[in-house]
Amino acid sequence: MKLDDLLNHTSEWLRGTGPNSDIVISSRIRLARNLEKFAFPHWADQKEGEEILRLIADATSKCDYLKSTTNFRLSDLELLDKQFLVERHLMSREHAQKTDHKAVIIDTEEVISIMVNEEDHLRVQVMQSGFNIYEAWNIINKIDDCLAKELPFAFLADWGYLTACPTNTGTGMRGSVMLHLPALVMTRQIDRVLAAISKLSFTTRGLYGEGTQASGNFFQISNQVSLGQSEEEIIENINGLIRQIIEQENQARVALLGRNGAVLEDRVNRSLGILKNARIINSQETVELLSMVRLGSDLGMIKDIDRRIINELFIVTQPAHLQKIMQKKLSAQERDMKRAQIIREKLKI
Amino acid sequence: MLCDICGKNQATVHLTEIIDDQMNELHLCEACAREKSAQMENQFGLSDLLAGLADFEKPEAEKEAVGLKCPNCKLTYADFKKIGRLGCGECYVTFKKYLAPLLKRIHGSSQHFGKSPLKTKTGVAKKKIDLLEELRSKLQKAIEEEAFEEAARLRDQIREAEKKQQDNNTEKENKNET
Numbered sequence: 001m002k003l004d005d006l007l008n009h010t011s012e013w014l015r016g017t018g019p020n021s022d023i024v025i026s027s028r029i030r031l032a033r034n035l036e037k038f039a040f041p042h043w044a045d046q047k048e049g050e051e052i053l054r055l056i057a058d059a060t061s062k063c064d065y066l067k068s069t070t071n072f073r074l075s076d077l078e079l080l081d082k083q084f085l086v087e088r089h090l091m092s093r094e095h096a097q098k099t100d101h102k103a104v105i106i107d108t109e110e111v112i113s114i115m116v117n118e119e120d121h122l123r124v125q126v127m128q129s130g131f132n133i134y135e136a137w138n139i140i141n142k143i144d145d146c147l148a149k150e151l152p153f154a155f156l157a158d159w160g161y162l163t164a165c166p167t168n169t170g171t172g173m174r175g176s177v178m179l180h181l182p183a184l185v186m187t188r189q190i191d192r193v194l195a196a197i198s199k200l201s202f203t204t205r206g207l208y209g210e211g212t213q214a215s216g217n218f219f220q221i222s223n224q225v226s227l228g229q230s231e232e233e234i235i236e237n238i239n240g241l242i243r244q245i246i247e248q249e250n251q252a253r254v255a256l257l258g259r260n261g262a263v264l265e266d267r268v269n270r271s272l273g274i275l276k277n278a279r280i281i282n283s284q285e286t287v288e289l290l291s292m293v294r295l296g297s298d299l300g301m302i303k304d305i306d307r308r309i310i311n312e313l314f315i316v317t318q319p320a321h322l323q324k325i326m327q328k329k330l331s332a333q334e335r336d337m338k339r340a341q342i343i344r345e346k347l348k349i
Numbered sequence: 350m351l352c353d354i355c356g357k358n359q360a361t362v363h364l365t366e367i368i369d370d371q372m373n374e375l376h377l378c379e380a381c382a383r384e385k386s387a388q389m390e391n392q393f394g395l396s397d398l399l400a401g402l403a404d405f406e407k408p409e410a411e412k413e414a415v416g417l418k419c420p421n422c423k424l425t426y427a428d429f430k431k432i433g434r435l436g437c438g439e440c441y442v443t444f445k446k447y448l449a450p451l452l453k454r455i456h457g458s459s460q461h462f463g464k465s466p467l468k469t470k471t472g473v474a475k476k477k478i479d480l481l482e483e484l485r486s487k488l489q490k491a492i493e494e495e496a497f498e499e500a501a502r503l504r505d506q507i508r509e510a511e512k513k514q515q516d517n518n519t520e521k522e523n524k525n526e527t
Binding site: 034036037038039040042043119141144148152153154155156157158159160161162164165166167169170171173201225226227228229230231233282284331332333 | 359361363379421422424432433434435436437438439441442448451452455456457458459460461462463464465466481482
């Protein structure tokens with residue numbers, strides 16, 4: 001697989017299918033793993049870094065579940081390519097910043113991605129469309145077992161998998177669910193919900209991962225605790241919490257429609273109008289308007305636009321994607337124009 | 350809008366900073382934003398937070414810990430306090446005494462209940478596996494094979510073994526105290 005092949009491909013998690021896909025965009029699990037005896041990436045010297053890359057490349061090539069993956073060394077990628085992978089949620093911003101002895105292993109469906117020598121030797125990630133965290137666990141658990149046959153993972157019976165940062169020790173697992181909660185935001189209930197989430201040891205992030213502000217009514221909710229609970233318990237807890245949030249968002253949607261359905265319908269269609277006609281649009285405005293269109297589509301106010309197209313627009317309107325499509329570097333203003341053009345083309349009915 | 354820092358390029362990154370309850374909005378170009386974010390990481394990173402969590406009640410204990418060095422990767426406890434990251438898996442053994450309360454504070458627990466890498470080729474991980482681990486792996490397998498009766502039986506055995514282990518630990522602690 002070549003990196004550019006991904007451009008014409010919809011990531012698994014953007015398909016807009018799967019359970020509760022009106023409110024839940026995607027479900028994702030990642031596992032942090034390290035090799036025994038080797039220094040963690042931040043503490044390893046060049047020789048160790050290279051050795052780890054080699055061992056992991058070797059192990060992944062032997063694993064049946066990773067047959068359709070491609071291993072990209074970050075030192076071989078252009079800056080733009082790295083940003084492109086970050087925008088597709090296939091690797092972290094941190095991983096893209098430093099290139100020494102780092103790699104990312106991706107499968108053609110973009111379900112699986114493995115970052116090598118990020119904060120830990122291995123960061124395995126599995127993504128699924130919709131509310132499908134159990135399936136993500138099934139897949140990642142098998143990959144993990146498969147890798148454990150080839151690689152001696154750093155592990156203690158008392159403390160589980162050992163990670164560079166003690167906040168990940170134990171299962172090394174983080175389960176995240178990306179939610180679209182426009183009605184909770186519009187009815188001003190979101191702060192109450194987020195406060196409750198943080199009390200339950202879960203964290204909330206924005207659409208574009210760690211350190212980003214929630215924008216366009218997207219919230220990514222993940223477990224914080226990784227020690228003292230089994231993987232299944234963590235997943236059950238996430239599941240229970242997300243069910244409740246979905247329920248609350250649904251109630252808020254009903255309330256919004258009941259109270260002032262016409263106002264909502266007006267806002268949805270105005271948003272669509274701008275997207276269909278704008279000639280210059282920045283990413284912040286795009287995300288906000290797309291969020292309204294997505295809500296309108298969920299509520300049946302907009303019938304002729306596939307959710308998959310809306311989901312895709314969130315991704316392809318980001319800076320690196322625009323530049324990959326154009327195959328050249330674009331200034332901020334050029335991007336705003338190209339963005340508007342792509343949106344118009346995709347929304348043309 | 351032009352960048353607040355260089356005043357030359359278009360501002361495309363919008364940042365909200367909160368310092369001492371004062372909210373401050375910044376509009377930056379990409380280059381200045383990158384620099385700013387690097388600065389912020391230096392100012393306050395996770396390492397500060399972790400180091401704070403690991404602070405000792407007794408200064409003597411701190412002195413003793415700071416001198417410790419991992420025989421495998423040569424990271425010292427002082428390094429860990431500074432960077433907030435451990436150096437290798439062996440560090441967890443070297444600094445066990447000091448990490449236990451830290452893990453408890455972060456996770457509310459210092460006992461792993463999840464899966465384990467039983468099938469390692471080298472068998473290195475196997476050294477540390479006791480009866481309890483063996484039971485847990487059997488349970489995992491039983492669940493995978495959907496042998497739920499067997500799983501329930503194993504679960505009860507595990508609970509019993511855990512209780513025994515806990516009792517033993519308390520006994521040991523009591524002995525140490527007297």
